[in-house]
Every structure is written in C-alpha cells, then in structure tokens.
C-alpha cells in the first residue's frame with residue numbers, strides 16, 4: 442500500500458518552512474491501528490499526527506544530547522513532614538540558574554503542589570528532578586520535557 446502524507450521541511454531558524462510531500466509504505470493492519478489511535482487522540486488528519494510524532498522525537502533527541510531545553514517538574518508533598526520544605530527549597534536554590542519560576546499551590550491542610558518551570562542544559566534539569574524526586578516523603582514527582590522551539594518547524 443502507498444500513501445501520501447505532507448510534512449514540513451525543517452530548515453534554518455530564519456528560513457520559512459516549505460511544505461513537501463513524501464510517500465510512506467506500511468502494512469494495512471499497522472495503518473488501521475494508526476488511524477484508530479489518531480482518532481482517539483482527536484487528530485483531524487494523518488499529516489498532523491505524523492508531524493507531532495516527528496517533533497516529539499526531535500525534542501527527545503535534544504534532551505539526550507544535553508541541549509538547551511525547557512521543562513516542568515511537579516511535586517506533591519505534605520508540608521508538615523519534618524524539614525521537607527527546607528530540603529525542597531535548598532535544592533531549588535542550588536539549581537537557581539536553571540529555574541525560571543516556581544508555583545506553589547496549597548491543595549488542602551496538608552498537601553502542597555509545586556510546579557517548577559525550568560530552562561537550561563537537559564542534564565542539569567534531569568539532575569534537579571532526580572534530587573527532588575528522591576527526597577523521602579515526596580508523594581509524587583512528575584517531569585515534562587519541552588523544547589525552546591528554535592529548531593522545530
């Protein structure tokens with residue numbers, strides 16, 4: 442089977458991206474599964490779904506190559522836990538150069554939710570995440586990789 446899809450050519454930052462078409466051959470069953478998946482994910486067409494897959498892979502590559510990236514770390518913890526708030530703050534001060542902002546939300550009497558927006562070398566951000574995540578009594582830690590967007594169409 443032969444299908445035509447459309448994607449962007451990724452070029453230099455200042456240059457406008459031009460649309461190009463290319464063909465992809467794949468098994469009918471695999472395409473049926475892909476179509477089901479993109480319907481569930483509310484994509485309106487295959488091209489947009491494929492663009493997203495490509496962009497996600499390029500962002501992952503930026504992270505594995507220790508590029509300048511952005512991201513977000515989330516934490517849920519009980520602020521009554523002895524010394525935990527101090528430790529969370531100490532670690533954030535150690536990594537202040539790669540923290541853009543921190544938002545603290547008091548979920549209830551005990552629990553806090555913190556969103557730490559980061560920017561810097563991916564290895565440093567991952568290190569910050571690991572240090573916060575491994576603190577005893579942190580109930581949940583989440584991590585979202587993002588990109589500064591400069592190299593993506």
Ligand code: NI
Nearest residue numbers: 520546547553
């Ligand atoms: Ni709080």
